[in-house]
Amino acid sequence: MNTDRALAPGARIGIVGGGQLGRMLALAAARLGLSCHIFTPGADEPAIEVAARATLAAYDDQQALARFADSVDVVTYEFENIPAATAEFLQKLKPVRPSPRVLALTQDRLVEKDFVAKLGIEVAPYAQVDDPGALARAVARIGRPSILKTRRFGYDGKGQALLKEGSDLAVAFRSLGGTPSILEGFVPFSAEVSVVAARGSDGEFLAWDVGENLHDNHILDTTTVPANISDDLRHRAHDMARRIAEALDYVGVLAVEMFVVDGPDGQKLLVNEIAPRVHNSGHWTLDGAVTSQFEQHIRAVCGFPLGSTRAHGPVVMRNLIGDDVENWRELLRQPGACLHLYGKSEARPGRKMGHVTFLKT
Amino acid sequence: MNTDRALAPGARIGIVGGGQLGRMLALAAARLGLSCHIFTPGADEPAIEVAARATLAAYDDQQALARFADSVDVVTYEFENIPAATAEFLQKLKPVRPSPRVLALTQDRLVEKDFVAKLGIEVAPYAQVDDPGALARAVARIGRPSILKTRRFGYDGKGQALLKEGSDLAVAFRSLGGTPSILEGFVPFSAEVSVVAARGSDGEFLAWDVGENLHDNHILDTTTVPANISDDLRHRAHDMARRIAEALDYVGVLAVEMFVVDGPDGQKLLVNEIAPRVHNSGHWTLDGAVTSQFEQHIRAVCGFPLGSTRAHGPVVMRNLIGDDVENWRELLRQPGACLHLYGKSEARPGRKMGHVTFLKT
Numbered sequence: 001m002n003t004d005r006a007l008a009p010g011a012r013i014g015i016v017g018g019g020q021l022g023r024m025l026a027l028a029a030a031r032l033g034l035s036c037h038i039f040t041p042g043a044d045e046p047a048i049e050v051a052a053r054a055t056l057a058a059y060d061d062q063q064a065l066a067r068f069a070d071s072v073d074v075v076t077y078e079f080e081n082i083p084a085a086t087a088e089f090l091q092k093l094k095p096v097r098p099s100p101r102v103l104a105l106t107q108d109r110l111v112e113k114d115f116v117a118k119l120g121i122e123v124a125p126y127a128q129v130d131d132p133g134a135l136a137r138a139v140a141r142i143g144r145p146s147i148l149k150t151r152r153f154g155y156d157g158k159g160q161a162l163l164k165e166g167s168d169l170a171v172a173f174r175s176l177g178g179t180p181s182i183l184e185g186f187v188p189f190s191a192e193v194s195v196v197a198a199r200g201s202d203g204e205f206l207a208w209d210v211g212e213n214l215h216d217n218h219i220l221d222t223t224t225v226p227a228n229i230s231d232d233l234r235h236r237a238h239d240m241a242r243r244i245a246e247a248l249d250y251v252g253v254l255a256v257e258m259f260v261v262d263g264p265d266g267q268k269l270l271v272n273e274i275a276p277r278v279h280n281s282g283h284w285t286l287d288g289a290v291t292s293q294f295e296q297h298i299r300a301v302c303g304f305p306l307g308s309t310r311a312h313g314p315v316v317m318r319n320l321i322g323d324d325v326e327n328w329r330e331l332l333r334q335p336g337a338c339l340h341l342y343g344k345s346e347a348r349p350g351r352k353m354g355h356v357t358f359l360k361t
Numbered sequence: 362m363n364t365d366r367a368l369a370p371g372a373r374i375g376i377v378g379g380g381q382l383g384r385m386l387a388l389a390a391a392r393l394g395l396s397c398h399i400f401t402p403g404a405d406e407p408a409i410e411v412a413a414r415a416t417l418a419a420y421d422d423q424q425a426l427a428r429f430a431d432s433v434d435v436v437t438y439e440f441e442n443i444p445a446a447t448a449e450f451l452q453k454l455k456p457v458r459p460s461p462r463v464l465a466l467t468q469d470r471l472v473e474k475d476f477v478a479k480l481g482i483e484v485a486p487y488a489q490v491d492d493p494g495a496l497a498r499a500v501a502r503i504g505r506p507s508i509l510k511t512r513r514f515g516y517d518g519k520g521q522a523l524l525k526e527g528s529d530l531a532v533a534f535r536s537l538g539g540t541p542s543i544l545e546g547f548v549p550f551s552a553e554v555s556v557v558a559a560r561g562s563d564g565e566f567l568a569w570d571v572g573e574n575l576h577d578n579h580i581l582d583t584t585t586v587p588a589n590i591s592d593d594l595r596h597r598a599h600d601m602a603r604r605i606a607e608a609l610d611y612v613g614v615l616a617v618e619m620f621v622v623d624g625p626d627g628q629k630l631l632v633n634e635i636a637p638r639v640h641n642s643g644h645w646t647l648d649g650a651v652t653s654q655f656e657q658h659i660r661a662v663c664g665f666p667l668g669s670t671r672a673h674g675p676v677v678m679r680n681l682i683g684d685d686v687e688n689w690r691e692l693l694r695q696p697g698a699c700l701h702l703y704g705k706s707e708a709r710p711g712r713k714m715g716h717v718t719f720l721k722t
Binding site: 008051290291338344 | 652689694
């Protein structure tokens with residue numbers, strides 16, 4: 001159902017997924033006088049206790065999904081790995097934003113790369129790998145080092161295998177479960193950046209300043225804004241994100257991760273990945289910009305006007321992974337540090353427990 | 362019970378009162394990974410749906426109060442007119458911050474003015490009025506125009522009567538219900554300002570920049586920061602707030618409302634009122650400062666270090682009273698406007714429905 005109901009304060013937003021992104025979306029919705037209903041298979045998820053309502057049920061529980069849809073005015077999601085069938089089922093009952101089509105596209109690395117490449121936007125060399133034979137042919141074409149990735153359900157480095165000279169291709173393919181994959185050429189990038197942006201239901205497009213991302217063990221460690229890139233590159237990064245959002249007829253916040261690559265003709269940008277949701281590299285906007293990515297996403301999916309993306313000044317956002325969170329008291333003491341904790345009780349290694357934004361002016 | 366338990370993220374905060382201040386406190390607590398339990402006599406209050414838990418019970422329901430206290434690690438309140446007996450009952454079970462002593466003091470205009478005056482801080486001329494005879498004597502001393510106010514339970518202009526030349530004193534006294542009152546001399550002020558500040562459990566004191574307040578029909582209309590006063594006056598305003606907070610052994614956020622009065626020796630400040638809680642004139646800090654008054658109050662009552670009160674730049678906060686809220690879509694469109702709605706369904710005249718902060722840089 002895509003009929004555009006005019007939403008207003010008091011409206012109810014359904015959020016599929018109950019993690020920290022859902023929590024921060026629900027908190028942003030509350031600022032605007034909106035209430036949220038979380039749908040998640042997991043109990044004890046961070047979003048539940050800040051939302052007016054929660055349904056704990058499996059993604060294929062159609063009775064629960066129907067009741068959930070019935071109770072809300074619009075549905076959105078906080079992560080992209082929900083089953084396409086769930087989104088399509090919900091869309092028959094209530095508007096789902098961004099659309100299930102976007103979800104389906106970004107759930108498959110191959111489909112996503114084909115889509116970006118067809119827009120004339122450069123991506124890393126890639127090849128479809130459905131079996132060990134295809135992997136051998138892909139390696140012959142793309143070379144090594146290269147990275148074998150499952151087409152679906154990878155995140156934070158999960159579902160990836162690095163292929164170096166001498167790596168056993170069959171072992172690598174089996175290590176990912178033998179599922180449909182793609183081989184990506186290794187890109188000798190000088191920096192990783194991301195554009196977090198929003199597109200409204202009326203087509204308005206607004207991006208925050210480009211952030212520069214550092215990863216640690218495949219998990220985002222810090223985002224520094226502004227990224228140390230030229231104005232020209234910044235402009236091109238924004239333009240790429242805009243073209244992607246427009247081609248998807250996107251409504252909501254999205255993030256586009258890019259590699260900065262030095263070349264004979266100066267620096268260029270390759271698109272690495274599209275995230276059809278609020279994104280970790282946009283967390284700094286909670287404290288460092290006039291409008292946060294979370295509020296902006298809520299505004300967009302409700303059909304409200306978008307807010308200013310102006311930054312207050314330079315910032316660094318640092319993720320608190322696992323035990324990092326034990327430094328919370330020390331972080332609270334640092335001038336200009338804005339601490340966010342997600343209310344997770346157990347600090348497992350690799351688990352995102354919170355983040356801190358350092359406002360540098 | 363005043364034993365200082367070391368709280369940490371995961372702690373549970375009890376908030377007495379369920380209005381918009383409680384709502385914004387609960388949202389700030391959630392950012393820090395804390396959960397809130399709201400105690401309020403009213404159903405359908407703004408704070409309820411953003412808190413992990415709510416108890417709807419009367420302030421004298423000791424069973425409900427005991428269960429509430431049992432479920433939390435620390436108790437605070439979002440408005441000052443809760444019965445002193447309620448605060449004292451809770452204090453026997455869990456730490457209550459700020460202390461019930463502060464609550465008792467600020468609930469009585471006469472006791473509060475005596476307290477401020479004894480600190481050597483100037484207040485408007487005032488006199489105790491317990492009966493019509495005392496009112497006549499007070500008017501003879503203080504003159505007219507002057508304002509008769511009930512000692513207890515007044516807010517937003519309620520419980521006040523303006524005495525002009527020719528006003529019938531007996532009628533005025535009866536109009537306030539014949540309850541113990543005070544007469545306050547009319548102060549020919551050039552501006553109303555307020556200091557919103559926090560004192561930590563370790564005695565650390567931090568204030569935000571002074572705001573200049575305009576009222577409309579006795580209800581705060583706008584707060585402009587910084588106030589248009591000299592650096593010397595700003596320094597004196599902060600110093601008065603600090604002395605008041607220290608004399609109260611205050612823990613949490615408080616607001617001190619002051620009059621700026623022009624005199625032969627330049628401008629001076631008179632303290633008008635102390636609010637022992639987060640305050641409407643500090644709402645701008647949600648969008649305009651590194652740390653909001655709501656997070657700061659939560660930090661203080663949990664015994665956490667206080668955060669930076671640095672402002673991002675000049676701001677104007679405007680309350681949305683009654684029908685004002687119907688302009689929400691227009692407000693969302695204005696660049697630099699940060700809209701907050703409190704989730705109240707009915708926009709009655711005089712009701713605070715939300716506020717908007719305009720970031721001017």
